[in-house]
Amino acid sequence: MSNKKVKVIVIGGGPGGYVAAIRAAQLGGEVTLVEKEYLGGTCLNIGCIPTKSLLHTAKIYDEAKNGAICGVIASVKLDFTKAQERKEAITERLVRGVKGLLAANKVKVIMGLVSFESKDTIKIETTKGETQTLKFEKIIIATGSVPVMPRIPGIEAKQCIDSTGALNLQNVPKTMVIVGGGVIGVEIATVYCTLGCQVTIVEMQKEILPMMDRELTKIIRLKLTQTGVDIYTEAKVISIKDDGDEAKITVEMSDGASKVFNCEKALISIGRKANTDALELHKAGILNDRGKITVNNKMETNINDIYAIGDCTGKSMLAHVASAQGEVAAEKALGYDSIFNIKTNPSCVYTNPEFASVGLTEERAKEQGIDYIVGKFPLMANGKSIIMGGEDGMIKFIVGKEYNEILGAHIVGPRATDLIAECALAIALEATVNEIVATIHAHPTIGEAIREAALAVDKRAIHMINH
Amino acid sequence: MATEIRLPQLGLTMTEGTIGNWLKLEGDTIKKGEPLVEIITDKLTSEIESEADGVLLAICAHEDEDIPVQGLLCLVGAEGEQINIQDSSIKVKKKEESEFVKVEKKEAEPNTVKRVPGERIKISPLAKKTANKMNVDYSEIIGSALGGRIIQKDILKNITNEKNITNEKNIVIKEKVLPKVEERREKLSGMRKVIAERMLKSHNEIPCVTQNVKLDVTELLEFRKKINEGGERKFSVNDFVLKAVAKALAANKHIMVSLDGDEIVYHEHVNIGMAVALDDGLIVPVIKDADKMGIEALSVIAKDLAKRAREGKLEMDEYKGSTFTISNIGMFHVEAFTPIINQPDAAILGVCEIQDELALDEGQVVVRKKMRISMTYDHRLMNGTIAAKFEISIKNLLENPMNIIL
Numbered sequence: 001m002s003n004k005k006v007k008v009i010v011i012g013g014g015p016g017g018y019v020a021a022i023r024a025a026q027l028g029g030e031v032t033l034v035e036k037e038y039l040g041g042t043c044l045n046i047g048c049i050p051t052k053s054l055l056h057t058a059k060i061y062d063e064a065k066n067g068a069i070c071g072v073i074a075s076v077k078l079d080f081t082k083a084q085e086r087k088e089a090i091t092e093r094l095v096r097g098v099k100g101l102l103a104a105n106k107v108k109v110i111m112g113l114v115s116f117e118s119k120d121t122i123k124i125e126t127t128k129g130e131t132q133t134l135k136f137e138k139i140i141i142a143t144g145s146v147p148v149m150p151r152i153p154g155i156e157a158k159q160c161i162d163s164t165g166a167l168n169l170q171n172v173p174k175t176m177v178i179v180g181g182g183v184i185g186v187e188i189a190t191v192y193c194t195l196g197c198q199v200t201i202v203e204m205q206k207e208i209l210p211m212m213d214r215e216l217t218k219i220i221r222l223k224l225t226q227t228g229v230d231i232y233t234e235a236k237v238i239s240i241k242d243d244g245d246e247a248k249i250t251v252e253m254s255d256g257a258s259k260v261f262n263c264e265k266a267l268i269s270i271g272r273k274a275n276t277d278a279l280e281l282h283k284a285g286i287l288n289d290r291g292k293i294t295v296n297n298k299m300e301t302n303i304n305d306i307y308a309i310g311d312c313t314g315k316s317m318l319a320h321v322a323s324a325q326g327e328v329a330a331e332k333a334l335g336y337d338s339i340f341n342i343k344t345n346p347s348c349v350y351t352n353p354e355f356a357s358v359g360l361t362e363e364r365a366k367e368q369g370i371d372y373i374v375g376k377f378p379l380m381a382n383g384k385s386i387i388m389g390g391e392d393g394m395i396k397f398i399v400g401k402e403y404n405e406i407l408g409a410h411i412v413g414p415r416a417t418d419l420i421a422e423c424a425l426a427i428a429l430e431a432t433v434n435e436i437v438a439t440i441h442a443h444p445t446i447g448e449a450i451r452e453a454a455l456a457v458d459k460r461a462i463h464m465i466n467h
Numbered sequence: 468m469a470t471e472i473r474l475p476q477l478g479l480t481m482t483e484g485t486i487g488n489w490l491k492l493e494g495d496t497i498k499k500g501e502p503l504v505e506i507i508t509d510k511l512t513s514e515i516e517s518e519a520d521g522v523l524l525a526i527c528a529h530e531d532e533d534i535p536v537q538g539l540l541c542l543v544g545a546e547g548e549q550i551n552i553q554d555s556s557i558k559v560k561k562k563e564e565s566e567f568v569k570v571e572k573k574e575a576e577p578n579t580v581k582r583v584p585g586e587r588i589k590i591s592p593l594a595k596k597t598a599n600k601m602n603v604d605y606s607e608i609i610g611s612a613l614g615g616r617i618i619q620k621d622i623l624k625n626i627t628n629e630k631n632i633t634n635e636k637n638i639v640i641k642e643k644v645l646p647k648v649e650e651r652r653e654k655l656s657g658m659r660k661v662i663a664e665r666m667l668k669s670h671n672e673i674p675c676v677t678q679n680v681k682l683d684v685t686e687l688l689e690f691r692k693k694i695n696e697g698g699e700r701k702f703s704v705n706d707f708v709l710k711a712v713a714k715a716l717a718a719n720k721h722i723m724v725s726l727d728g729d730e731i732v733y734h735e736h737v738n739i740g741m742a743v744a745l746d747d748g749l750i751v752p753v754i755k756d757a758d759k760m761g762i763e764a765l766s767v768i769a770k771d772l773a774k775r776a777r778e779g780k781l782e783m784d785e786y787k788g789s790t791f792t793i794s795n796i797g798m799f800h801v802e803a804f805t806p807i808i809n810q811p812d813a814a815i816l817g818v819c820e821i822q823d824e825l826a827l828d829e830g831q832v833v834v835r836k837k838m839r840i841s842m843t844y845d846h847r848l849m850n851g852t853i854a855a856k857f858e859i860s861i862k863n864l865l866e867n868p869m870n871i872i873l
Contacts, residue, residue, distance in 0.1 A: 297494045405593040430591030
């Protein structure tokens with residue numbers, strides 16, 4: 001009978017890695033976490049948290065500026081330096097929090113870079129310059145992702161920045177072209193256009209936020225346009241030229257014509273790629289698709305005792321996915337049975353209004369040939385939304401035709417990113433419309449519009465005329 | 468529309484197969500041509516490949532189940548696709564072929580166990596509606612979601628026309644916390660499992676006796692040396708043994724019998740099974756009509772069969788139909804042993820090590836090469852003297868090697 005603890009190494013201290021480490025420690029493992037730069041990873045330092053912090057500044061600025069309608073008359077000034085300071089303070093605080101949690105769970109933290117020597121040995125080069133080689137028992141790879149820089153001629157121009165650069169600007173630029181209208185592009189557009197920057201989004205696909213429900217995306221697009229953002233879809237950046245202070249971005253528009261945009265800064269946000277080059281995966285024989293580590297739904301790679309989670313597997317690059325997968329990998333590594341199920345994974349976009357979604361979009365349901373019905377409720381009929389100025393929003397359910405089970409839920413409106421949890425739970429429990437209807441939702445809330453949208457499936461919403 | 472993956476007929480006489488290990492799990496992404504599951508037929512394990520790209524939606528046949536040819540193995544389709552089993556031909560299948568049924572047990576939780584009457588049944592709203600629509604009695608099902616909660620796919624797997632959802636095995640409820648095991652354990656599966664079953668059966672059914680006869684193979688070895696020096700083909704001792712046994716069997720067909728129920732079946736063909744050791748087991752390829760071929764042909768065929776047996780490339784028909792079997796483990800220094808009869812044969816010949824033995828020849832001490840043959844026979848079908856006489860006829864041939872090839 002051995003009381004020997006299972007030794008687990010976690011590579012990467014982001015939301016995937018530190019969660020995996022804590023979970024593994026909870027299950028009795030002896031855990032070491034190796035992080036090359038900063039705990040909290042991209043999320044806390046150059047991703048989710050800093051973005052949402054700046055978005056909050058933008059929101060308050062916006063509400064204060066437009067407060068007259070509510071009887072609040074203020075003359076508003078923006079101190080962007082202060083905004084950045086606050087952002088950094090929040091990041092620092094959260095990073096300290098993660099440090100504290102890791103320490104409390106007796107996770108040993110090494111600051112260093114990991115690479116594989118073989119399928120059971122790794123090399124760690126610490127930030128202090130020491131090198132150690134060690135054989136591992138179980139290892140969880142959580143090295144995350146980095147922005148992709150496309151091969152566009154002129155991309156080296158000094159005006160071109162990635163998301164990290166965009167979040168660390170010291171001043172609000174006068175003009176900004178955002179290449180790539182995905183979540184990151186659209187959120188940064190929201191920050192800067194609200195704070196007075198003239199923003200242009202150039203997106204190659206048919207619509208911005210291409211994976212989200214098309215009908216609701218149109219609402220977001222309209223709101224962005226109303227805020228002064230110029231959006232061009234089916235438009236491709238051909239070249240970039242450093243023209244002194246500004247850059248000249250040449251775009252091939254949807255009709256084939258060529259148009260040039262001048263901008264102080266050009267944010268390149270076309271996507272992210274798995275950050276696994278430094279790991280030397282081939283030395284361990286870890287199967288990967290051009291750097292994206294191949295895993296099954298138990299987060300196992302093709303090599304025994306090696307797991308991979310989060311962005312470095314190249315799929316659903318979201319912090320909460322990484323965390324959920326981190327727990328699964330930790331459970332598997334410690335000998336428990338666990339499976340990652342992506343069905344209840346919500347997507348959240350922190351535009352103004354917020355946009356959140358879980359499950360199938362209408363487009364996906366059509367693609368898969370699923371028989372579905374739609375229930376929609378416009379927030380202009382919802383009291384709280386009117387009070388909060390969010391009446392342009394909408395809640396939409398995609399529901400199975402035969403049994404009325406919730407297949408997808410999409411919300412545009414205030415607090416959408418919080419409200420979506422109810423819908424994710426509904427999907428997890430295989431709930432049907434009846435269960436949402438049977439649940440009393442408080443009034444006045446935006447949440448009660450969720451119930452109305454469920455009622456709308458059966459064409460019996462109370463607070464709107466059913467068609 | 469999901470693609471149904473059904474069990475193909477892998478050999479002319481195949482009627483069913485046993486499911487081995489699933490190589491993919493529900494929810495895995497599958498590419499066309501990727502192996503999905505192992506199927507065991509007799510002793511061969513084959514892999515069934517996917518016929519389509521997609522996601523493995525549902526496993527319909529589980530490990531250890533016997534599935535008839537064309538039985539439904541699994542469904543591959545688009546992610547999130549609803550499996551509408553009504554559309555497939557499962558419901559149309561005859562009652563005897565209950566190849567589906569078991570509640571999916573991959574996601575950690577238990578299958579069917581008798582519920583305490585009055586106990587609340589945890590079931591999702593969708594599953595309940597599905598069960599009601601499809602007339603499934605879910606009171607005996609324990610689901611695959613957390614805490615044994617029944618979800619839709621548990622209902623879909625239990626669709627059956629009659630009330631009896633059979634599950635004879637007593638499946639222990641798997642707790643979320645797996646105990647840590649100290650000894651290494653591995654489930655008996657694949658070829659090892661089949662061998663275990665067949666050996667036990669042979670051992671249990673047949674009252675057997677093994678008789679050892681010592682042969683003087685000094686002449687044989689000299690004979691072999693001469694032939695090999697002269698010719699292109701190099702013959703092994705085993706080739707000579709094969710030919711000698713084939714010849715002896717042709718003249719003693721009463722050795723090639725089988726017991727089928729209460730009838731004795733007399734076989735006409737000298738089909739010699741040759742036991743071949745593999746890394747993880749044993750297989751017996753058969754040389755058909757061995758008496759009708761010369762030693763050269765015999766040697767070629769024996770070598771080819773042994774090679775392909777080791778590579779796992781035997782056709783199904785190549786390891787069936789033996790009427791006698793030879794097991795040669797002489798190269799492992801075994802002096803004598805008690806081979807187990809390869810059913811439905813009546814006997815098996817073990818060939819042992821060649822040893823040096825001192826003998827007196829006209830007052831001089833000489834070295835002779837001696838080799839034992841150990842024949843195990845089914846005492847229901849023949850008695851000691853019959854077996855002994857047969858062994859002697861082999862002895863005579865091997866001790867007068869010229870007669871082997873004449």
